[in-house]
Amino acid sequence: MYSIPSLDLPPLATAGGRVRLPGSKSISNRVLLLAALSEGPTQVDDLLDSDDTRVMLDALRALGCQIDTTGPQSVRVQGMGGRLAVREAALFLGNAGTAMRPLTAALALMATAQGARFELSGVPRMHERPIGDLVDALRQLGCPVQCLHNEGYPPLRIGDGQVHPLRLDAPIRVRGDVSSQFLTALLLALPLVAQHGDVVIEMATELISKPYIEITLNLLERFGVRVQRDGWDRFTIARGSRYTSPGRIAVEADASSASYFIALGAIAAPTPGTDGIAIDGIGLSSIQGDIRFVEAARLMGADIVGEDNALRVRRGAWPLKAIDLDCNHIPDAAMTLAVMALYADGTTTLRNIASWRVKETDRIAAMATECRQLGATVEEGADFIRITPPRGPAAGPPQGGTAPSGGSEPHEVGSVGAHGWRQATIHTYDDHRVAMCFSLAAFNPAQLPVRIDDPKCVGKTFPDYFETLFSVCRTPAERIPVICIDGPTASGKGTLAAEVASTLGYHLLDSGALYRLVGLAAEREGLSTTEADLRDPAHAERMGELAARLDVRFTPGKTWLEGEDVTEALRAEAAGMAASRVSAVPQVRAALLDLQLNFRHLPGLVADGRDMGTVIFPGAPLKVYLTASAEQRALRRHKQLISKGIPAILADLLADLQARDARDMNRTHAPLKPAEDAVLLDNSHLDIEQSVARVLDWWHGKQAFPVR
Numbered sequence: 001m002y003s004i005p006s007l008d009l010p011p012l013a014t015a016g017g018r019v020r021l022p023g024s025k026s027i028s029n030r031v032l033l034l035a036a037l038s039e040g041p042t043q044v045d046d047l048l049d050s051d052d053t054r055v056m057l058d059a060l061r062a063l064g065c066q067i068d069t070t071g072p073q074s075v076r077v078q079g080m081g082g083r084l085a086v087r088e089a090a091l092f093l094g095n096a097g098t099a100m101r102p103l104t105a106a107l108a109l110m111a112t113a114q115g116a117r118f119e120l121s122g123v124p125r126m127h128e129r130p131i132g133d134l135v136d137a138l139r140q141l142g143c144p145v146q147c148l149h150n151e152g153y154p155p156l157r158i159g160d161g162q163v164h165p166l167r168l169d170a171p172i173r174v175r176g177d178v179s180s181q182f183l184t185a186l187l188l189a190l191p192l193v194a195q196h197g198d199v200v201i202e203m204a205t206e207l208i209s210k211p212y213i214e215i216t217l218n219l220l221e222r223f224g225v226r227v228q229r230d231g232w233d234r235f236t237i238a239r240g241s242r243y244t245s246p247g248r249i250a251v252e253a254d255a256s257s258a259s260y261f262i263a264l265g266a267i268a269a270p271t272p273g274t275d276g277i278a279i280d281g282i283g284l285s286s287i288q289g290d291i292r293f294v295e296a297a298r299l300m301g302a303d304i305v306g307e308d309n310a311l312r313v314r315r316g317a318w319p320l321k322a323i324d325l326d327c328n329h330i331p332d333a334a335m336t337l338a339v340m341a342l343y344a345d346g347t348t349t350l351r352n353i354a355s356w357r358v359k360e361t362d363r364i365a366a367m368a369t370e371c372r373q374l375g376a377t378v379e380e381g382a383d384f385i386r387i388t389p390p391r392g393p394a395a396g397p398p399q400g401g402t403a404p405s406g407g408s409e410p411h412e413v414g415s416v417g418a419h420g421w422r423q424a425t426i427h428t429y430d431d432h433r434v435a436m437c438f439s440l441a442a443f444n445p446a447q448l449p450v451r452i453d454d455p456k457c458v459g460k461t462f463p464d465y466f467e468t469l470f471s472v473c474r475t476p477a478e479r480i481p482v483i484c485i486d487g488p489t490a491s492g493k494g495t496l497a498a499e500v501a502s503t504l505g506y507h508l509l510d511s512g513a514l515y516r517l518v519g520l521a522a523e524r525e526g527l528s529t530t531e532a533d534l535r536d537p538a539h540a541e542r543m544g545e546l547a548a549r550l551d552v553r554f555t556p557g558k559t560w561l562e563g564e565d566v567t568e569a570l571r572a573e574a575a576g577m578a579a580s581r582v583s584a585v586p587q588v589r590a591a592l593l594d595l596q597l598n599f600r601h602l603p604g605l606v607a608d609g610r611d612m613g614t615v616i617f618p619g620a621p622l623k624v625y626l627t628a629s630a631e632q633r634a635l636r637r638h639k640q641l642i643s644k645g646i647p648a649i650l651a652d653l654l655a656d657l658q659a660r661d662a663r664d665m666n667r668t669h670a671p672l673k674p675a676e677d678a679v680l681l682d683n684s685h686l687d688i689e690q691s692v693a694r695v696l697d698w699w700h701g702k703q704a705f706p707v708r
């Protein structure tokens with residue numbers, strides 16, 4: 001997950017490959033609650049691992065439910081059979097509506113019937129999301145429910161510690177026009193108290209988002225409770241209903257999450273050698289309403305082949321076709337249509353989406369504002385949004401090939417690219433779907449990069465969204481930004497590069513490690529690395545061959561040579577000296593070229609070494625030549641070694657370092673020197689934080705993202 005302030009997406013060109021999506025949020029949280037309410041244990045597989053499911057798991061555990069983790073996406077829930085194990089608890093439910101609503105109903109009924117008291121709260125936005133209709137329905141039933149701040153909104157106090165009779169004889173009336181989760185909550189909760197007679201729910205108003213009710217009814221059935229439905233007005237839970245565990249249940253991949261990859265397949269030209277986007281874990285037999293996004297995407301031109309548990313998407317009509325659609329049946333996935341509309345041949349209208357206004361944020365306002373940032377013309381109403389793409393029809397598909405003005409090239413702030421698109425900073429309003437939707441704007445025909453603020457908000461439902469997106473998107477290498485940090489030993493390149501990379505969410509290339517690896521591998525094979533031997537052409541040739549067949553693997557924080565962890569061995573001063581000698585051999589440098597170029601992956605790279613800016617990435621948009629006085633560098637290295645418990649003599653370090661500088665600067669091939677367009681940074685009198693801030697300032701100065 002990208003836990004950084006903002007993530008810059010380079011302009012993307014093509015997409016293709018297979019994705020496996022995380023489990024459905026709606027199913028995951030319903031299944032967890034049902035498993036906890038059931039008799040007997042339930043093994044839940046393919047569970048979504050996200051903020052909202054964590055909130056539900058924490059709440060259930062706080063209520064005394066035993067839940068064991070049995071795998072990366074699996075838990076075993078020990079059902080409590082509808083009996084409360086804890087009579088008083090304060091539960092924090094973040095911004096998870098799928099936890100707040102059903103827990104409110106289930107706990108209200110149990111607290112009233114069994115005598116208990118709970119407090120349910122969430123983040124400030126949760127306290128602005130209405131729950132009054134559900135509270136009214138629970139009060140009709142005789143449950144003491146108190147709104148602690150504002151009437152109709154969380155936080156709530158549920159129950160008063162006393163047992164009260166429940167009034168279950170008359171039909172329970174609930175409104176269905178604000179959120180279908182109120183009905184879901186009652187449907188999940190009422191089987192707990194249907195021992196003595198049928199329990200009937202009647203809709204007081206038209207029900208929205210009906211497909212979510214279908215998920216609820218489907219899952220109730222999996223847990224042994226069949227609800228009789230009369231149209232969408234009346235639901236009857238039969239007397240004697242009781243939850244029983246199905247034993248094992250697998251969660252489908254999330255259909256709303258699938259919408260981004262369906263849209264991706266429809267928008268992006270296929271990467272050569274691929275057949276568009278294949279999505280596993282969800283297909284046309286899904287029980288999730290958002291699977292009907294497939295129909296909407298087809299209307300816009302997507303070519304989708306569906307199987308029971310998989311989808312394949314290719315670009316069909318291009319530009320996409322503008323549509324006018326009632327989206328009541330796909331409230332969440334419909335947001336993705338708003339971004340597809342940016343690539344359409346006319347104006348798209350999405351109707352009947354009033355519920356967007358009370359979701360994680362006011363989604364109509366958010367989508368309208370951010371589409372406008374990109375250059376679209378947008379009209380919004382109480383329950384619709386109308387989007388005209390930047391300067392009318394988006395002419396011409398985004399292709400591979402070279403960007404006219406290159407993603408890594410700065411654009412003027414506020415500049416308008418081809419086709420009226422603007423380089424935008426997208427606000428995400430702590431709303432995962434806004435962040436995911438607008439990532440698709442990176443395919444804009446103007447080939448402008450897109451900045452996504454607070455990308456970690458995707459953690460609500462899809463923590464690895466951007467990693468998954470990057471795994472199937474391609475763009476020409478020159479559009480992937482590289483920041484080069486070259487300089488002499490112990491100037492702080494490695495430290496600076498790592499910090500800058502982690503702030504920007506970029507990959508890291510420690511090119512020195514590759515030369516160190518060659519030195520180490522040579523030593524292990526008994527191949528001499530003395531300067532005298534390396535002058536022998538046959539020996540240099542052998543060293544080049546060794547470098548070409550280097551069996552190396554990088555994992556976070558570790559380097560492996562032929563399967564062995566050599567992280568520590570590589571940092572030894574002797575390894576640095578050997579690296580300095582072998583790195584002067586042209587055959588070695590040539591052998592390591594492709595390996596280094598292959599580090600240039602989405603969304604960007606920070607490369608540290610001696611010749612990053614001069615030889616390996618000559619077109620990089622930012623090159624820093626980092627230096628400090630030899631004395632300062634020797635002191636830093638001394639401190640570094642001593643702190644690791646490695647004995648070191650300052651005078652020897654200074655002499656070695658000067659010898660290394662001289663060799664690196666005077667060798668014939670790729671000598672250490674600043675690139676002509678490098679910026680010099682002497683950090684003799686700067687601490688690490690100041691050096692990092694300086695480089696980030698230079699980097700941001702090269703971008704043309706508007707400050708909002």
Ligand SMILES: Nc1ncnc2c1ncn2[C@@H]1O[C@H](COP(=O)(O)OP(=O)(O)O)[C@@H](O)[C@H]1O
Pocket residue numbers: 488489490491492493494495496636637639640683686687688691
């Ligand atoms: N700007 C700085 N000020 C003080 N110490 C620094 C600075 N940059 C790096 N260091 C320290 O100097 C040592 C060498 O830094 P390192 O990043 O390993 O250098 P290089 O990769 O250039 O050889 C480390 O202990 C690091 O913490």
Ligand SMILES: Nc1ccn([C@@H]2O[C@H](COP(=O)(O)OP(=O)(O)O)[C@@H](O)[C@H]2O)c(=O)n1
Pocket residue numbers: 488489490491494511512513515516576579580581583584608609610611612660664
């Ligand atoms: N791009 C690079 C990186 C390192 N090197 C060589 O590899 C040696 C070790 O590099 P390093 O970056 O790990 O060394 P330190 O600066 O960390 O001491 C350097 O002294 C250079 O001789 C190189 O020639 N080209």
